[in-house]
Amino acid sequence: MTVRKSIVFNGDLGSGKSTVSVEIARRLGMRRVSVGDLYRQMAQERQMTALQLNLHAELDQAVDGYVDQLQRDIAASGEALVMDSRLAWHFFTDALKVHMITEPGEAARRVLLRPSGPAESYISLEEAKAKLRERSESERNRFIVRYGVDKARLRNYDLVCDSTRATADEVITHIIDAYEGRIGADVLRDAPPLLLLDPARVYPTEDITTLRGLWDSEFVGEVAEAGGEALEPLRIGYTGEYFFVVDGHRRLSAALQNGFHLVPAQLVAEVGEPVVGGMSAVDYFAAHARPSTIHDWAAAHGVTLPLPEHALLNGDAVLAGDPSSGA
Incomplete structure (x- = not known):
């Protein structure tokens, strides 16, 4: 079985990446890096929403360039860590690449329940669903044009996990079990991705x-x-x-x-x-x-x-x- 050093997360907005990655980093004793936090900070500094920054980044390559170089440097360092980033799977070669998904209505509900900030706030479930979809499509299109990769393609990943009804602890336990070779080892080795649906x-x-x-x-x-x-x-x-x-x-x-x-x-x-x-x-x-x-x-x-x-x-x-x- 391939020994993987890091675990990198991407996936649907509202799928629980932050919650899961924070706890996995704690349980495994790894450092965690969140590119999402960095983007939200950049948006706030520019007095933009997260969606506005995504749309701006389609025209201004400097936004992605700074974050990309940061990820390349971290990947090249060889440090075993947990990374929450929508593009880390493209830069890391020795990581377990985890893609998290959830039903769009559930994702919108979760986003509405968490504290809002100037970079990310919604007034209704329907607005949240629409804006999350728009943000996701903006990112997808940008990645296709800029990097020639489609984040929606499941074969980019080693593990795809649906968090719609599963508790955070169930998701965390399954991902750690996959990382440590207790579940899905044959699929991960021979025909990834392993799906946890x-x-x-x-x-x-x-x-x-x-x-x-x-x-x-x-x-x-x-x-x-x-x-x-x-x-x-x-x-x-x-x-x-x-x-x-x-x-x-x-x-x-x-x-x-x-x-x-x-x-x-x-x-x-x-x-x-x-x-x-x-x-x-x-x-x-x-x-x-x-x-x-x-x-x-x-x-x-x-x-x-x-x-x-x-x-x-x-x-x-x-x-x-x-x-x-x-x-």
Whole structure:
């Protein structure tokens, strides 16, 4: 197994990077550096909001240049540390590169709850969602133009962790376990990234009526006893917005029945990459995640899965169990 010195974090605004990175640094006895804190300080000094500084940085390369050189110097120093930075994964070669994600509404709620400052404040949930999305897209576009890298591409990272429902302690424990080789070692070594996903946010691609063994109490009990981290990783596709099962519906169902907040998974294909038979992840999801498939799975497991755009536009948009369907 590759021995990694540092842990570098990036990810969605409001995903909990700061909380998690601070505690991981404390538990591992490492120094922590936050580029986000530096950007907020720079914004405040310029009497700008964080979004305004992002937009300004698209035109003024000096903003990124200063921070980039700082990160290069830290990476070259060889010091083992924890770094909270949206681009550290691009500069570090011997680090565990962690990308944190969360559902946009939950991210906005968290941001609204934390103390606001002159560089970052919102008056409503909808404004927070819109501004966070705008900031993220501004950063993404800037990084593509300036560095030729897309921060939204999951294969840039070693570990992707969904913090939507997981507690901070669950996230911290899983990341440290991955860093120290106790979970996902094979995936991290052979086919990163290791995904730690919220099972309630993963979409099915097979009708629940055709799946065997979902309600096998013995298997569900074995999973409960072993814990979610002991599950064989699900095989997952990613459209750029939605995660979906390629293989592992039974394991996903057991995780949901046991109330797990995180399950391990391996990324099979993302966006335009082929899943099977040359069909891209986006096309595979559109072909297999039908409205009735999504509705029946969600109803059976007591979760909410918003219908993706392709399903809303699909002719199969009458949901199973809808009284108006005549079923």
